[in-house]
Structure formats: structure tokens, C-alpha cells
Amino acid sequence: MVEIIEIIPGGIADQLALAPGDSIVAIDDDPARDFLDVLIAELREEVTLVVEKSGNGELWALEIEKEAGEPFGFVLKHPEPARCGNNCIFCFVHQMPKGMRRTLYVKDEDYRFSYLYGAYVTLSNVSKEDIERIINQRLSPLYVSIHATDPDVRSRMLGRAVSPIQPIVEQLVAAGIELHTQVVVCPGVNDNAVLSETVATLAAYYPGIKSLALVPVGLTEHRQNLENLQPVTKDDARKILAELGGWQQRFLGEHDSRIVFAADEFYLKAEGAIPELTEYEDLDQLENGVGMIAQFRALSEETLSEVGELNCPVQFSIVTGVAFHPELQRFVMELEDAVGCSCDVYAVENRLFGPMVTVAGLVSGQDIVRQLQNRNPGSALLVPDVMMRDGDHRFLDDLTPEQLGEQLGCRVMVVPSTPWGIIDAIEELNQ
Numbered sequence: 001m002v003e004i005i006e007i008i009p010g011g012i013a014d015q016l017a018l019a020p021g022d023s024i025v026a027i028d029d030d031p032a033r034d035f036l037d038v039l040i041a042e043l044r045e046e047v048t049l050v051v052e053k054s055g056n057g058e059l060w061a062l063e064i065e066k067e068a069g070e071p072f073g074f075v076l077k078h079p080e081p082a083r084c085g086n087n088c089i090f091c092f093v094h095q096m097p098k099g100m101r102r103t104l105y106v107k108d109e110d111y112r113f114s115y116l117y118g119a120y121v122t123l124s125n126v127s128k129e130d131i132e133r134i135i136n137q138r139l140s141p142l143y144v145s146i147h148a149t150d151p152d153v154r155s156r157m158l159g160r161a162v163s164p165i166q167p168i169v170e171q172l173v174a175a176g177i178e179l180h181t182q183v184v185v186c187p188g189v190n191d192n193a194v195l196s197e198t199v200a201t202l203a204a205y206y207p208g209i210k211s212l213a214l215v216p217v218g219l220t221e222h223r224q225n226l227e228n229l230q231p232v233t234k235d236d237a238r239k240i241l242a243e244l245g246g247w248q249q250r251f252l253g254e255h256d257s258r259i260v261f262a263a264d265e266f267y268l269k270a271e272g273a274i275p276e277l278t279e280y281e282d283l284d285q286l287e288n289g290v291g292m293i294a295q296f297r298a299l300s301e302e303t304l305s306e307v308g309e310l311n312c313p314v315q316f317s318i319v320t321g322v323a324f325h326p327e328l329q330r331f332v333m334e335l336e337d338a339v340g341c342s343c344d345v346y347a348v349e350n351r352l353f354g355p356m357v358t359v360a361g362l363v364s365g366q367d368i369v370r371q372l373q374n375r376n377p378g379s380a381l382l383v384p385d386v387m388m389r390d391g392d393h394r395f396l397d398d399l400t401p402e403q404l405g406e407q408l409g410c411r412v413m414v415v416p417s418t419p420w421g422i423i424d425a426i427e428e429l430n431q
Contacts (some may be wrong), residue, residue: 001023001024001031001032001039001052002023002024002032002034002035002037002076002077003021003022003023003076003077004018004019004020004021004022004023004024004074004075004076004077005020005021005075005076005077006074006075006400007019007020007073007074007075008071008073008074008075009070009424010073011072011073011074011164011250012066012070012071012072012073013072013073013074014073015073015185016064018051018074019053019054020050020052020054021055022052022053023046023052023054023055023099023113024038024049024050024051024076024219025050025051025052025059026049026050027036027041027047027048027049028041028047028048029094030156031039034079034112034286034304035076035077035078035079036112036137036139036402038072038114038117039116040058040137042069042070042071042072042181043068043069043223045061045065045066045067045068046064046065047064047218048061048062049061049062050062050071051063052367054411057167063393065385079112080136081106081108081109081110081112081113082108082109082110082125083106083109084107084108084109085109085125085160085396086109086124086158086159086160086162087158087159087160088157088158088159088254089157089159089186089189089226089227089229089341090157090184090186090218090219090229091159092218093105093107093219094223094226095218095219095220095222095223095226096220096222097113097220097222097352097353100397101398102400104396106294109121109124109125111123111126111130111134111139111142112139114143114144115134115139115140115142116143116144117284117286118143118284119143119282119390120143120144120182121142121143121144121145121218122144122145122147122158122162122165123144123165123168124158124162124163124375126168126304131168131171131172131223134177135171135172135175135177138176138177139177140176140177140178141177141179141180141210142172142177142178142179142180143179143180143181143182144165144179144180144181144182144199144403145181145182145183145184145211145289146165146171146181146182146183146198146200146202146212147182147183147184147190147230148183148190148195149165149197149198149201149202150190150194150197150198150343151163151164151168153189153194155296156189157184157186157189157190159348166201169180169202169205169209170205172208173205173206173208173331174208176208177208177210178207178208178210179205179208179209179210179224180209180211180212180213180284180285181202181209181212181213182214182215182285183195183198183199183212183213183214183215183216183238184216184217185214185215185216185217185232185240186217186229186230187230187231187232187233187236188219188230189229189231191236191240195214195243196243197241197248199212199260202259203251203255203259203260205249206251206255206257206259207255207257207306208261210259210284211259211260211261211282211284211285212259212260212261213243213260213262213263213285213288213290214261214262214263214266215230215263215265215288215289215290216231216232216237216263216265216266216269216355217229217232217243218357219231219356219357220353220354220355220357221353221354221355221356221357222353222354231356232265232269233269234268234269234270234271234377236431237266237267237269237272238270238272240262240266241266241267241272241384244260244261244262246401247259255389257281258279258281261280261285261290261291261371262290263285263288263289263290264289264291264292264293264294265289265323265359266324267293268323271300273395274294274297275294276294277291277294277297277298279294280294280295283295288361288417289359293324293327294335294421296320296327296418297327297329299418299420300331300334300419302419303419303420303423304334304335304338304419307338307339307423310338310339310427311339311340311383311421312339312340312426312427312429312430313340313341313342313430314341314342314378314379314426314429314430315342315343315378315379316342316343316344316377316378316379316380316381316421316425316426316429317343317344317345317346317372317375317377317378317381317382318332318343318344318345318346318382318383318384319345319346319348319360319361319363319368319371319372319382319383319384319387320346320347320360320363320384321347321348321349321350321358321359321360321361321362321380321422322347322349322350322355323347323358323360324357324359325345325347328345329345331419331422332345332422335419335422335423335426338428340424341426342378343378344375344377344378346368346371346372348363348368348371350362350364350367350369350372351367351370352364352366352367352396352397360384360386360387361386361387363395363397364385364394364395364397364399365395365396365397365399365400365403365404366397367398368383368395368404368408369399369404369407369408372379372408373408375408377408377410378410379411379429380411380412380413380425380429381404381405381408381410381411381412381413382409382413382415382425383401383404383412383413383414383415383417384414384416384421384423385414385415385416385417385421386417387414388401388414393414401413401414412427413428
């Protein structure tokens with residue numbers, strides 16, 4: 001049973017006199033287990049929804065004919081994700097400082113959210129029925145955290161004894177379910193020979209396994225009473241990138257795809273050259289920090305070539321993380337020459353999580369306040385939208401952009417994390 005919480009005016013549900021509080025109890029002859037069943041039913045042209053009316057409990061059987069993919073016109077109550085039963089030795093939730101909002105401490109592990117939102121899951125909690133549902137409903141692609149194909153190493157990584165992952169991978173791939181995978185590289189645990197074995201094993205499932213991302217372990221300064229893990233060093237990064245080059249060349253010859261890609265952070269740690277955008281192929285792992293810099297460079301070049309005679313002599317500031325600062329500074333310098341603006345780019349050191357955390361997406365509002373107090377940001381301070389929680393116009397520490405502006409005494413603009421996002425903000429400031 002799935003509850004309706006909102007009706008879209010003029011939509012199918014509105015025309016059928018459905019109302020908030022009504023519940024979908026069945027789809028054709030099958031019970032409605034959750035919102036995903038209803039979303040998949042929207043893909044059909046003909047479907048029967050059995051609805052229990054709020055208040056009187058009447059059951060309405062509604063035969064609907066529509067365009068395939070046309071929405072039913074209601075908003076469903078979103079379910080809580082299934083909880084994660086792992087105790088991963090690198091889990092970021094375990095490294096959070098105390099006193100933050102409760103939802104940040106929730107560990108989720110839900111294959112439905114992997115299909116819908118690209119969330120990574122280990123598949124360590126799926127049942128036989130779950131696998132059957134994934135296959136029958138064609139929940140593809142899925143995003144799977146492998147970490148190691150060696151069963152003992154994977155169990156250590158996940159913090160508990162788990163069944164081998166390969167039988168599940170084989171079953172899903174054989175059924176035509178596409179997988180995007182990742183390995184969080186922890187030096188001394190799943191690198192070297194273990195990593196080589198993992199890469200080779202997963203690549204053999206191509207194209208069922210479409211991509212594999214290598215991501216360096218993220219460590220905060222809040223790891224009290226946790227396993228002593230080491231960060232990826234410059235030498236570690238250079239070694240892995242050297243191995244990556246060999247793997248990619250081999251897989252290009254065997255499969256016409258590189259299959260395995262490294263997160264941008266590896267190149268930054270190694271102080272190596274960022275690959276060209278084309279070398280990331282379909283950018284399947286962009287949300288995993290793979291190919292973001294290459295994409296930004298390509299968009300920067302495109303943006304600067306199209307600004308033409310734009311003249312915007314405005315002064316403003318922008319914040320970013322320590323890792324991305326050199327790249328953003330490079331673009332801003334070219335932008336200043338192109339449009340006549342003046343911009344200060346601030347690399348915000350992360351005090352909430354510690355200096356080893358350098359990505360923009362984990363910068364807190366108070367860290368910005370500490371660094372920019374008593375500075376003149378000009379007409380406005382631009383904040384990239386990656387610093388906002390998904391679906392929530394707040395920083396990780398719950399500070400809002402409005403509160404940030406009050407504390408700094410300036411206008412704060414949240415902008416898309418793209419070159420065009422900055423250009424659009426400049427044009428608005430120039431009006």
C-alpha cells in the first residue's frame with residue numbers, strides 16, 4: 001500500500017477524483033509494495049490501479065489508458081531507505097563529528113535507491129526475493145560497491161562476514177542488469193595484488209559491468225576508536241595510476257572500452273596530468289568524482305568562446321574546496337580577461353572534518369564564515385550548489401545561504417557548479 005500525499009492539478013489522478021490520503025493498494029493483479037512499483041507502472045500504456053479511498057475505505061478499480069511514461073499525476077509518500085547492516089572500516093558516517101543533524105548519521109543500503117538515484121550499495125543485505133524483483137522489473141543500471149572480489153578482504157572492508165559478491169554479480173549480469181561498480185582504495189588493505197585481482201575479475205563481466213571507479217579512501221579527523229587506516233599518498237596515487245594505464249590499454253584492446261577509471265583526486269594527489277574528456281568515455285562515474293575536472297575544462301573552453309562581447313565589470317568572490325581551487329582559479333583568470341570582471345577565489349580549509357577532506361561538497365557554512373570574516377567579497381559571494389545538501393537549501397552544518405550572508409554582511413548567491421553558472425551570476429550582478 002502506497003499513500004498519495006499530493007494531487008497534481010489537471011493530471012490523471014485529479015481527473016479521477018483521487019485525493020491526498022488515498023492509497024494505491026494494487027497494480028493490475030499484484031499488490032503495490034512500495035512507490036517503485038507505482039513508478040514502474042507509469043511506464044505502461046494500460047494499467048489498472050486499485051485505490052483505497054481515505055476516510056470510507058472504499059476500493060476503486062481504475063482502468064487507465066495513457067501514453068507510456070505519462071505521469072499518473074500524484075506525489076507518493078517517499079519511503080525510508082533500508083538500513084545498512086555493514087560496519088565498513090572506511091564508512092564516512094562513522095567519521096562524522098558529533099552534534100550534526102540526525103539524518104546525516106543514517107546509513108542506508110537500498111537497491112531501489114541505487115536504481116532511482118545512483119546510490120551505491122554493497123548488495124550484502126539483498127534477499128533471493130530482492131534479486132528476483134531486480135531482474136523481473138529490470139531495475140537497471142545499479143551502482144554496486146565491490147571494494148574487493150577476494151571474499152576475506154571484502155568481509156574485512158565491510159566490517160562483517162558477508163557472502164561472496166561474484167555469484168550475485170553473475171546472476172544480475174546474466175539477466176541483463178547493467179552494473180556500475182566502485183572500489184574505495186584503502187592502502188594496505190585492498191590495493192596492490194588485491195586490487196589487480198579485483199579489476200581483472202570485474203572487467204571480465206563487461207559489458208554487464210559497464211564501469212569501475214577507483215576512489216581514494218576519505219578520512220576525517222574524527223576516527224577515534226576506528227581501525228587505523230592510512231590515506232592515499234602521492235606515491236600510492238602514482239603507482240595506482242601507472243597500473244591504471246596498463247589496465248585501460250589492455251581493456252581497450254579486449255573490449256573497446258577502458259572500463260576502469262580513477263577519481264580525479266588520484267590525479268591531484270599524484271600531481272599528474274588530468275586526462276582528456278574523451279578518455280572518460282560516457283562519464284558513467286561523474287557523480288563519483290571521475291572526470292569532473294576534465295568536464296569542467298571542456299565546459300570552460302566552450303563558455304569562454306561564447307561570451308563574445310560581454311562586458312561585466314563587476315567585483316565578486318567565489319568559494320570552493322582546497323582540491324578544486326587551482327582549477328577554478330585558472331578559469332576565473334581567463335574569465336576576468338574575457339569579460340572585465342574581478343573575482344577573488346577562496347579555497348576553504350575544512351575544519352569540520354579536518355584538513356584531509358578537501359572536496360567542495362563537504363565544506364560547511366561556518367568554515368566559510370571563519371575564512372571570509374573581515375574580507376570584502378564585492379557585489380556578492382558565489383557558493384557552488386554542490387555545497388548544499390541534496391533537496392535541502394542548507395550547508396552540512398545546517399547554515400542557510402541567507403544566514404551566511406547575514407554573518408558576512410554580503411549577498412550570497414548559490415550557483416550551478418559549472419562555468420555557465422558563474423557567467424549567469426555575473427550577468428545578474430551586472431544588471
